[in-house]
Amino acid sequence: MKIFLVAGEASGDALGAALMAGLKELAPGATFHGVGGAKMEAEGFHSLFPMEELSVMGLIEVLPKYKHLKRRIAETADEVTRIRPDALVTIDSPDFCLRVAKAARAAHPALRTMHYVAPTVWAWRPGRAAKMAPVVDHVLALFPFEPPYMEAAGMTCDFVGHPVVAEPVASAEAASRLRENHMIGADQPLLLCLPGSRRGEVTRLAPRFEEAIARLRDREPSLRVVIPTVRGVAALVREMTARWKVVPLVLEETADKRAAFAAADLALAASGTVSLELAANRVPMVIAHDFNRLTWWMMKRAALIDTVTLVNIVTETRAIPEFLGPACQPGPIANALGRLVDDAEARAAQVVAMETTMERLGRGGEAPGLRAARSVLAHL
Template structure:
């Protein structure tokens, strides 16, 4: 069996790696080709080109790189045709992946295609599912309420669970060791600062998050801050935080990040998958996000939901405060963080919502990567 996988960002790299590991167990001898990051490479993928080239989003961010991305799309489609896989599996990053799938289907309409991560048509642009169905045959959904949207558009779809429920979490001992290593007292407040995994997000949100945490430090003088980061933006994060008035602790190693999540009392995070990682570690959070003015203006007019935070959506609560677009202001975010530290009722509401979210995403069941692999094999055997 041969599979061509495409991932364009860190969260997709994790999904792809778990799927690859499970496929190797279920279909010994499976061959992989495609594009991925360090986690997929660790499972045996030789990436066609660095995944970081695709980690851009938003209209204003994509336009300057449009020609280069267009060349990469054509190059990738040609590589798929040359590899002749049993299935092309595209993982999130629809702006790139679905364009590749379109070219591949044009060249070979019989090529089977799978897309991992259903588009959030319940949130905005519902017609995306119908458009996607022209080039995608089968969808692997992370959220339990998504399959009906996909099947209505003409694709088969399985809810496979979210990988966050299967990821290892740091123990209390590891969290205590993290605090001891960085000389953070057991009763000293510790906050995570998570401004995103893309360069544009880090540049835009980093200074605002820093100011919000500085204001919180004015009320909590002992506050320490940790900035977990990923390989693609680690240098940018270190250079940026070195100029902050109070330099935070920057960690990149996976074990350090897990320990930091477990050790933290609260987090200020960009909107996205990280909210589920925080929920898995039971770390209360405040969400902040903004995009380029043009991108945000367009997206905000298309939104069909009153929250974009996955914990709020899956738990059917609004326990996690979020500050989006023009509302992404340091003062407002700082106030919400302070309330989480001082108001036990607010903290408990979040913790309850996190527990409900993890249960609904498949906690305690078969690992999502394995469920995804079974779904792909069942699709190919139909």
């Protein structure tokens, strides 16, 4: 069995790796081709080109790379034609992946196509499900409320659980070792700073995060900061933070990053799936994000809900404070972080919402990667 996989960013790489592991368990001898990152490569995958080339977010931000991305779409679709897989599984990154699926389906109308991560039609642009239906047969959904949206558009869909519920969580001992190894006292507040996994996000958010953290340090003089990051932006993160007033510890190794999540007292993070990683580790958080002004205006007009944080959405609460678009300013962000330090009730409310989120996303059941593999094989 040949499976062609296409992932376009770090979260998709993690999903792809878990799916590959599940398929190898259920269908020994399966081979994999396509585009992916380090985690998929660790499962025995050779990427057609570096996945990091595709990590662009925003409607306006993609324009400077449009021609290059268009070439990569054609190159990827041509490779599907050459490989002639039993299935094409595209993973998140719909602007790239669904164009690949469309081109590949045009060349081979009988090609079985699946998309892992349902579009958030419940949040904005509800017409996306109908637009993807002609080129996607089957959808693997991360959230339990999503299948009806996909089925109404004419696709089959299975809720397979969110991979965050199966991710290992570092032990208390590992967290203590990380603090000891980096001389972070047990009584020193430890802040996780997470300015994103894309270069555009880091460039836009890091300066604001720096100022917010500096203001927090004024009221918490012993504050320490850790930035867990990914390969594609690690060098940029180090360059941008080298002269921060509160110089952070930058971590790339998976074990160190997990220990940092377990050791942290609070977090400042860009919006995205990282909020679920924080929830899995019960880390109280503040979410902040900004975009190009035109991108923000277009997204705001299309929004169907008033929050982007997945913990808030899954639990139907607003436990996690957000600062989005024009509201993404250092002063209010610092004040919200300060309230988390001081207000035990606010922290407790977040922890309750986090626990509820993990339960609803499948914690305690079969691993999502294995469930996703079963769904792929059942559809084939």
